[in-house]
Amino acid sequence: MKNFIKQCLLIFSLIVIVAFLVPAIVSNKWDDFIVILEFLLITVVARFGLLLMNTYVRVHLFLEIGLELLMILIVAFTFGWVFKWYTLEYIWMIPAMVIPAYIVGNILDVIKTRQDVAYINQQIQRRKERLNDKTDKVEQHETAKK
DSSP states (O other), rough: OHHHHHHHHHHHHHHHHHHHHHHHHTTTHHHHHHHHHHHHHHHHHHHHHHHHHHHHHOOOOOHHHHHHHHHHHHHHHHHHHHTTEEEEEEGGGGHHHHHHHHHHHHHHHHHHHHHHHHHHHHHHHHHHHHHHHHHHHHHHHHHHHO
């Protein structure tokens, strides 16, 4: 399911980029397309930050989640300030957009992890059953020799 959602979002992202790129080329007005590139840049920076955090920061689970969310919020606030996406009276909109997206992403990760664990446990159980069958056959063969 997670891969399906990732593929849908990837295709959606490509459609949005092309939908803004073609009119920008035709009309030679790049403002809207530049905003899309800003969103792409913030996504790359946030994913890179998460990659670094997951590589080097291994602490208590809730502290790690808090640090990830804080890092993403800082990136969003910083890029929002640099690219003038908001005014101070609407600064509350950044966490209102970031936090639900972060929660949904974590829920999808938990679901995928549970599916992976269930699959691994199933494979371990199958292997144990095969090893037990082989052991039983060897024991039967040895007792038949005696």
